[in-house]
Amino acid sequence: MWSWMILQSLLAAAALVAGAADVAEKSPTSSAKVTSLKISSTIINTPVSAFTAPGSFPTSMFTKYYNDPKQTASQVQPVIKDPVETNVVYPLSLTSPDTIPTNDTVDPHPLPPTASSSQLFQAAFDQIIAISTNPIFGNNSCARCQAGLEVAKFLAMASPESGPELAVQLCFHFNFNSACGTQFSRLALGSVITQVIANANVGGYDGQMLCQNFLGLCPLPPASPLNLTSWFAKPKPDPLPAPKTPSGKRLKVLHLSDIHIDPRYDTGAEANCTSGSPCCRKPSFNSLSPNATISPAPRYGAFLCDTPISLVTAAMEAIPVLTGTEETGFAFTVYTGDLVSHDPDNQLSRSYVEYTETLLYDLLRQQLGSGPTYAVLGNHDSYNQAQDAPHNLSGGLGTQFSWNYDHLASLWQHEEWLPESAVDLAKAHYAAFMVRRQDGLRIISLNTDLWYKYVVLRSVANNGFLTYRAGPTTSTTSTSTHRTTPGMLRFLTDELQDAEDAGDRVWIIGHVLSGWDGTNPLVNPTNLFYQIVDRFSPHVIANIFFGHTHEDQLSIFYANNATNISAENALVASWMGPSITPGSRLNSGFRMYEIDSSVRSSYSFIFTFKFKSDLLFIYPPQTFEIEVGPTFALEYSTRETYGPAVPGWGPNDPLNGTFWHLVTEAMENDSSIVSTFNTLQGKTSVLTKPCTGDCVAAKICYIRSGSAAIAFQNCIPGFGSVQGG
Numbered sequence: 001m002w003s004w005m006i007l008q009s010l011l012a013a014a015a016l017v018a019g020a021a022d023v024a025e026k027s028p029t030s031s032a033k034v035t036s037l038k039i040s041s042t043i044i045n046t047p048v049s050a051f052t053a054p055g056s057f058p059t060s061m062f063t064k065y066y067n068d069p070k071q072t073a074s075q076v077q078p079v080i081k082d083p084v085e086t087n088v089v090y091p092l093s094l095t096s097p098d099t100i101p102t103n104d105t106v107d108p109h110p111l112p113p114t115a116s117s118s119q120l121f122q123a124a125f126d127q128i129i130a131i132s133t134n135p136i137f138g139n140n141s142c143a144r145c146q147a148g149l150e151v152a153k154f155l156a157m158a159s160p161e162s163g164p165e166l167a168v169q170l171c172f173h174f175n176f177n178s179a180c181g182t183q184f185s186r187l188a189l190g191s192v193i194t195q196v197i198a199n200a201n202v203g204g205y206d207g208q209m210l211c212q213n214f215l216g217l218c219p220l221p222p223a224s225p226l227n228l229t230s231w232f233a234k235p236k237p238d239p240l241p242a243p244k245t246p247s248g249k250r251l252k253v254l255h256l257s258d259i260h261i262d263p264r265y266d267t268g269a270e271a272n273c274t275s276g277s278p279c280c281r282k283p284s285f286n287s288l289s290p291n292a293t294i295s296p297a298p299r300y301g302a303f304l305c306d307t308p309i310s311l312v313t314a315a316m317e318a319i320p321v322l323t324g325t326e327e328t329g330f331a332f333t334v335y336t337g338d339l340v341s342h343d344p345d346n347q348l349s350r351s352y353v354e355y356t357e358t359l360l361y362d363l364l365r366q367q368l369g370s371g372p373t374y375a376v377l378g379n380h381d382s383y384n385q386a387q388d389a390p391h392n393l394s395g396g397l398g399t400q401f402s403w404n405y406d407h408l409a410s411l412w413q414h415e416e417w418l419p420e421s422a423v424d425l426a427k428a429h430y431a432a433f434m435v436r437r438q439d440g441l442r443i444i445s446l447n448t449d450l451w452y453k454y455v456v457l458r459s460v461a462n463n464g465f466l467t468y469r470a471g472p473t474t475s476t477t478s479t480s481t482h483r484t485t486p487g488m489l490r491f492l493t494d495e496l497q498d499a500e501d502a503g504d505r506v507w508i509i510g511h512v513l514s515g516w517d518g519t520n521p522l523v524n525p526t527n528l529f530y531q532i533v534d535r536f537s538p539h540v541i542a543n544i545f546f547g548h549t550h551e552d553q554l555s556i557f558y559a560n561n562a563t564n565i566s567a568e569n570a571l572v573a574s575w576m577g578p579s580i581t582p583g584s585r586l587n588s589g590f591r592m593y594e595i596d597s598s599v600r601s602s603y604s605f606i607f608t609f610k611f612k613s614d615l616l617f618i619y620p621p622q623t624f625e626i627e628v629g630p631t632f633a634l635e636y637s638t639r640e641t642y643g644p645a646v647p648g649w650g651p652n653d654p655l656n657g658t659f660w661h662l663v664t665e666a667m668e669n670d671s672s673i674v675s676t677f678n679t680l681q682g683k684t685s686v687l688t689k690p691c692t693g694d695c696v697a698a699k700i701c702y703i704r705s706g707s708a709a710i711a712f713q714n715c716i717p718g719f720g721s722v723q724g725g
């Protein structure tokens with residue numbers, strides 16, 4: 001502190017001196033100078049008060065000259081010989097006004113030595129600590145965080161092997177948690193974090209997002225302006241093509257999501273654990289009773305655990321019977337992602353992910369009949385979990401997850417769910433594809449993990465827009481017009497244009513939802529997604545499906561970015577599929593849709609049903625020799641439950657965006673409908689808390705929010721999930 005102040009006073013004094021010299025030089029005839037001269041001559045008391053030098057150069061002052069010392073046109077150039085440095089005579093070129101050199105390449109210009117990895121690490125760590133305590137940042141924690149990231153970035157680039165260690169040491173220093181090594185070592189998230197920091201624009205938007213998302217130190221930036229001028233190939237048709245006429249032919253479609261099978265589930269282990277997700281593992285314990293299990297894991301699952309194999313197989317046995325598809329199977333199944341259990345990174349591996357993918361897709365193939373399953377990649381279905389890398393990451397990093405896209409696409413082909421063309425698309429597009437069914441419906445699957453805010457590698461470029469700009473390794477859409485800037489949402493837009501041109505209808509499927517309370521996705525990509533949905537709805541996009549939250553939810557999309565939320569402006573609904581896993585504090589469930597279909601028909605829902613298995617039997621703990629497994633039963637039918645709230649909605653009118661908007665209008669009048677929605681959201685779990693007070697308006701608002709930007713703009717936060725303890 002003292003030395004800092006001393007340095008400051010020195011600097012101040014130096015500045016004053018420099019300022020004074022400046023004045024004197026710039027004003028040689030000022031009265032101040034004359035006055036001071038007079039004063040000095042009085043003080044010295046010399047006989048004369050002035051001396052005028054002769055005009056001729058005093059040639060005797062030097063012995064030798066480069067030019068004629070008697071001429072007056074130019075300055076005299078004496079020849080100077082260095083008396084100490086022997087034989088050195090300074091050349092004319094050194095001082096001639098005609099030959100002023102510009103770059104001295106002779107003398108040394110010393111630089112500090114290259115730092116070793118350990119010196120780089122130590123300096124980075126020390127500098128980040130210095131930044132964290134430097135008072136100059138005041139209370140601007142965001143600037144402090146981004147400055148720290150800058151230091152980390154250069155360490156990550158210059159000494160990548162030090163990156164994970166820096167993450168671990170900073171975790172210890174700032175006391176992030178007690179498992180720093182387990183979480184941030186190179187064998188866990190350390191390598192991913194180092195890649196992100198090395199590639200991200202940490203001084204710009206990326207850095208702000210990283211500090212906002214992971215450390216809560218920056219404010220959430222608002223949606224960046226979108227320039228859609230050349231995004232769409234054609235304007236939205238006006239008038240829209242006439243709606244498809246219902247065929248009267250009914251198809252059954254199954255919607256499964258978030259199985260999260262736990263093959264390491266340990267029957268009898270602590271089910272009510274405080275030791276970290278998932279519970280029901282051998283090391284699980286409750287801190288109230290570390291040595292004795294207080295709630296032994298039953299055979300068929302528990303609220304804080306992932307799905308034991310016995311629960312998945314029970315669901316597979318129940319599905320055909322309950323849905324009446326034992327003989328027929330489903331027309332098709334939609335699987336909206338997440339197969340793998342919620343293990344910490346250091347317990348996962350590629351093999352574990354591939355094992356899970358293989359087990360579950362084979363099981364679905366065997367149990368659900370001949371109809372194909374169209375699946376998407378969930379954020380847990382990867383290793384490291386929740387990571388995807390943009391294909392253009394340099395240094396070979398762009399293909400680091402290709403093993404997974406290849407494995408999935410090949411499995412889907414092996415199960416005979418996808419044709420070759422879609423398999424190729426999936427391999428090149430982060431597991432996303434388009435398939436045109438024989439009946440004319442197109443399924444466009446997306447990897448919406450790319451807009452999940454915890455998929456950190458995604459945040460490495462371009463204002464969070466990376467998700468639609470970073471492209472596939474090969475050009476692969478059916479229109480194939482955009483080799484230069486392809487990306488997930490570019491791919492989606494071009495496929496939708498293709499479908500519109502062909503008069504086909506589309507279902508979009510993804511894992512991470514685009515809206516609801518806005519807490520899962522990024523603002524920018526979902527803001528663009530919303531505009532794309534508007535452009536192609538309702539005439540092309542018939543339905544949108546997501547998973548991820550484990551809960552039974554729904555969000556409506558409106559025209560004009562939801563600036564006028566009304567029945568007339570409702571376009572389409574996105575349906576979040578309930579999870580098979582009971583984690584956390586939920587029952588296990590799945591949905592069936594009955595749709596009207598024939599070639600080029602409407603593909604809107606006529607009926608939707610949700611089934612659930614009540615996990616009430618978990619508490620109090622049961623004996624493990626149970627003779628019967630869980631009972632799955634019909635939980636509700638959308639039409640029966642919400643239809644009465646929309647008088648005049650005919651029995652054959654589809655359960656479309658308009659229907660759901662009218663339900664929300666009824667909810668505004670009658671909060672008991674919100675209560676019903678809330679109960680069903682948790683699959684009638686006994687642990688779902690009632691929705692009252694601000695929750696009522698919030699929930700209606702989430703149902704009306706198809707993008708994070710709209711949710712943040714319009715809704716009261718904090719009521720999105722019913723899983724709170």
Ligand SMILES: *[C@@H]1O[C@H](CO)[C@@H](O)[C@H](O)[C@H]1NC(C)=O
Binds near residue numbers: 102103
């Ligand atoms: C001096 O050297 C630098 C570095 O090589 C170069 O960029 C610059 O152009 C040089 N200046 C002149 C006038 O040659």
Ligand SMILES: *[C@@H]1O[C@H](CO)[C@@H](O)[C@H](O)[C@H]1NC(C)=O
Binds near residue numbers: 139140
């Ligand atoms: C930061 O400090 C300024 C000025 O002292 C104050 O106005 C502002 O509210 C503070 N911000 C926060 C987030 O504390």
Ligand SMILES: *[C@@H]1O[C@H](CO)[C@@H](O)[C@H](O)[C@H]1NC(C)=O
Binds near residue numbers: 227228229230
């Ligand atoms: C929007 O993009 C178009 C080209 O795609 C460009 O001509 C126009 O200037 C852009 N508008 C703004 C406001 O940036």
Ligand SMILES: *[C@@H]1O[C@H](CO)[C@@H](O)[C@H](O)[C@H]1NC(C)=O
Binds near residue numbers: 286
């Ligand atoms: C589960 O554990 C918590 C403490 O971690 C305790 O409060 C709660 O009562 C337990 N629940 C059951 C059903 O044992």
Ligand SMILES: *[C@@H]1O[C@H](CO)[C@@H](O)[C@H](O)[C@H]1NC(C)=O
Binds near residue numbers: 289290291
């Ligand atoms: C649990 O067991 C450990 C080791 O046997 C013992 O030290 C500890 O006191 C026990 N804790 C409780 C709460 O019984």
Ligand SMILES: *[C@@H]1O[C@H](CO)[C@@H](O)[C@H](O)[C@H]1NC(C)=O
Binds near residue numbers: 394461469
């Ligand atoms: C990847 O592509 C994006 C979008 O075109 C670009 O902004 C980014 O700089 C590229 N990254 C690399 C490493 O080339």
Ligand SMILES: *[C@@H]1O[C@H](CO)[C@@H](O)[C@H](O)[C@H]1NC(C)=O
Binds near residue numbers: 564
């Ligand atoms: C909102 O849309 C409805 C239906 O199109 C229209 O009647 C109403 O005037 C609009 N409201 C505003 C504020 O534009």
Ligand SMILES: *[C@@H]1O[C@H](CO)[C@@H](O)[C@H](O)[C@H]1NC(C)=O
Binds near residue numbers: 538653658
């Ligand atoms: C929903 O269905 C109703 C009844 O058939 C229809 O009038 C309305 O236009 C449909 N809404 C949308 C957004 O397609």
Ligand SMILES: *[C@@H]1O[C@H](CO)[C@@H](O)[C@H](O)[C@H]1NC(C)=O
Binds near residue numbers: 665666669
């Ligand atoms: C809401 O209640 C008001 C007053 O009772 C009624 O006029 C209106 O029709 C109701 N709206 C809906 C959507 O039920």
Ligand SMILES: *[C@@H]1O[C@H](CO)[C@@H](O)[C@H](O)[C@H]1NC(C)=O
Binds near residue numbers: 222224709710
């Ligand atoms: C849509 O609305 C949200 C919320 O007001 C806003 O943040 C976003 O920028 C809007 N998007 C467009 C494309 O206008």
